[in-house]
Amino acid sequence: MPTPILIYLIIVPKIAILIFLYLIMPIINQIITFTFINCIAILCIIIGSIGLIFQWRIKRLLTYSAISHVGFILFAYISSSWDYYFYYIFIYGITNLLIF
Numbered sequence: 001m002p003t004p005i006l007i008y009l010i011i012v013p014k015i016a017i018l019i020f021l022y023l024i025m026p027i028i029n030q031i032i033t034f035t036f037i038n039c040i041a042i043l044c045i046i047i048g049s050i051g052l053i054f055q056w057r058i059k060r061l062l063t064y065s066a067i068s069h070v071g072f073i074l075f076a077y078i079s080s081s082w083d084y085y086f087y088y089i090f091i092y093g094i095t096n097l098l099i100f
Contacts, residue, residue, distance in 0.1 A: 003059075006059055006062075007096070007097070010062065010063065010066050010096055011093055011096050011097065014066065014069075014070060014073075014092075015089060015093055018073060018077075018085075018089050021077060022082075022085070037074055037077070037078055038075075038078065040071075040074060041070075041071040041072075041074035041075050041078070042071065043071070044067055044068060044070045044071030044074065045068045045071035045072065047067055047068075048064050048065065048066070048067035048068025048069070048070075048071065049064075049068055051064035051067065052064045052065060052068070062096075062099065066096075069092060072088070073085075073088055073089065073092070076088045
């Protein structure tokens with residue numbers, strides 16, 4: 001897969017989803033419990049970490065790393081401290097852009 005397409009597929013959808021989560025936070029607080037989001041975050045970290053064990057190609061390694069980072073981003077989201085959430089998104093986005 002060409003690198004510019006991979007960058008787009010790795011970074012842009014996650015940042016869009018995270019901004020969307022920020023915008024609908026009041027609705028999510030009323031509907032979904034935090035234990036459900038905790039379970040999703042833990043599953044993302046486990047699946048991403050297990051997938052990382054067997055990867056030797058850098059692009060696949062970054063893809064599985066992105067899956068586990070979604071779990072960490074969800075933990076920052078659950079903390080209800082928007083400073084941590086936006087710092088993580090900013091640092092994650094800049095780091096992924098600089099990797100390529």
